[in-house]
Amino acid sequence: MEELKQLVVEGREDLVPERVRTLLGGGADAEGIMKKALIPAMDEVGGLFQSGEIYLPEMLVAAEAMKSGLAVLTPILKGSGAKPLGRAVLGTMRGDMHDIGKNLVAISLEGAGFEVIDLGVDVPAEAFVEAVRANRPQVVGMSALLSSTMPAMKSAIEALRDAGLRDGVKIMVGGAPVNIEFAREIGADFYGRDSVAGKVFAVETATASA
Ligand code: B12
Known part of the structure; x- marks a missing residue:
């Protein structure tokens, strides 16, 4: 999880989806990946931006990496078969x-x-x-x-x-x-x-x- 979080912070859109799949394959649940890696990564990026350690382009690249991980999780998070509410x-x-x-x-x-x-x-x-x-x-x-x-x-x-x-x-x-x-x-x-x-x-x- 920590490694995935770091990959998102670094904006590694090329590696994030694979890492998410590996975690899922190892039994991690989608909600947990979201809460323990993807969202904390965005919090860290926000902090780094605020303190001037990174700039807008890095924040954008990190957001894209987050989205690439989220794309893998989306079908699982959406589930299936819920009746129209x-x-x-x-x-x-x-x-x-x-x-x-x-x-x-x-x-x-x-x-x-x-x-x-x-x-x-x-x-x-x-x-x-x-x-x-x-x-x-x-x-x-x-x-x-x-x-x-x-x-x-x-x-x-x-x-x-x-x-x-x-x-x-x-x-x-x-x-x-x-x-x-x-x-x-x-x-x-x-x-x-x-x-x-x-x-x-x-x-x-x-x-x-x-
Ligand atoms: C990624 C990011 C960006 C990306 C956005 C990419 C994208 N497609 O979304 C980019 C790089 C484009 C960006 C741009 C800017 N950003 Co920005 N960004 C962030 C960052 C790092 C993460 C936001 C995020 O996605 N968090 C993860 C998601 C999951 O969390 P969330 O959005 O809070 O949503 C959760 C809850 O709040 C809730 N929720 C959200 N909406 C709703 C709605 C409903 C109805 C409900 C029920 C719940 C709910 O549910 C979600 C999770 O369960 C934050 C830092 C932070 N910690 O928030 C800064 C941050 C929000 N950005 C900031 C700033 C200043 C900017 C810029 C002005 C920078 C600039 N100089 O240009 C621009 C503004 C552009 C614009 N006009 O919008 C500041 C805002 C400060 C303030 N309070 O005004 C922050 C806080 C960074 C900081 N610490 O300085 N940013």
């Missing part, structure tokens, strides 16, 4: 290009039987409004990794309210700088610390409205 709209806020956490939430929701409408990154408030109007999801998930893009969550919630769509959906927010106080302040229904918390909330919401 509901619909969810997900997106990373306008101005924000971070999508690894949001993608993990999408994988968890799909694994639980959700149809996920993933709006991608840099999503303007109007796109959330349009997607909710068109798809009538039970849950909307918003992700922000930058302090500067957190306020866009408030704008998107207000836009949903102005469009008369707010009461028909539950809104969950997440991302490293987001916390429960902020979620309350902007009128979100739920703050999810990680993708599993998001999944549990979404499943409860869809089950209650079924």
Whole structure:
């Protein structure tokens, strides 16, 4: 695990998928690989970037290495055969290009039987409004990794309210700088610390409205 984490930190996209397969072959579980190697690697990279030991290109290469490992794990994390449970709209806020956490939430929701409408990154408030109007999801998930893009969550919630769509959906927010106080302040229904918390909330919401 430690070796895999290091390979991700070093951005070795050429070696990461193989290493993940080897760990799986040796009996490691997908969740464990995620929690013990891939996510801690991103935390380490964030720290190195903050302290000026690495720069943006290295952070980008490490993110690609993380994604290459995640690609091996995705089919396992999604599982199979979960019956359709509901619909969810997900997106990373306008101005924000971070999508690894949001993608993990999408994988968890799909694994639980959700149809996920993933709006991608840099999503303007109007796109959330349009997607909710068109798809009538039970849950909307918003992700922000930058302090500067957190306020866009408030704008998107207000836009949903102005469009008369707010009461028909539950809104969950997440991302490293987001916390429960902020979620309350902007009128979100739920703050999810990680993708599993998001999944549990979404499943409860869809089950209650079924
Ligand atoms: C990888 C990375 C990048 C990659 C992103 C690649 C990609 N495709 O995502 C690249 C290199 C492009 C990048 C760019 C930048 N980054 Co960056 N990046 C990171 C890094 C190292 C890891 C993020 C990550 O993927 N983590 C792993 C995932 C799994 O965790 P996560 O996103 O937090 O998601 C989990 C939970 O938060 C939760 N979650 C997330 N979203 C949601 C949503 C819902 C609904 C729910 C329920 C849960 C949930 O579930 C997930 C796991 O279970 C972080 C450091 C860090 N520790 O966060 C910095 C970091 C976020 N970046 C930072 C910065 C400053 C930047 C840049 C501004 C740098 C620059 N000078 O240009 C740019 C901004 C570009 C932009 N406009 O978005 C800062 C942000 C500081 C701040 N608070 O504002 C950080 C914290 C680094 C640092 N310590 O300084 N970055």
